[in-house]
Amino acid sequence: MDDDRLDAGVLGVPLGARATLVQFSTAFCAPCRATRQVLRAVADTELGVAHVELDAESHLELVRRLDVRSTPTVLVLAADGREVTRASGVPRRSQVVAAVDRAACARSA
Secondary structure, three states: OOOOOOOOOHHHHOOOOOEEEEEEOOOOOOOHHHHHHHHHHHHHHOOOOEEEEEHHHHHHHHHHHHEEEEEEEEEEEOOEEEEEEEEOOOHHHHHHHHHHHHEEEEEEE
């Protein structure tokens, strides 16, 4: 695996055909719960989109490698596992859908 790509072995789930939404959360993070709802809704309604939530405290090596500084942090990956964009805090659905579209375009670039 390239250092700048994530894959199913690292994430524990298959990557989405269009995009993968990787959410870093912590146990007592209220914004993380709201983020989970938004990302799940997008993954449930957008074809080819996967969502995986990772507990930051249980994945410290990955958190450090990816320079995740707060929770929730969401990485949007292209189909090949390359990070297209990231955001901290609770995203709006429209922001997530736009990021998925960018990730889908990045796949063919």
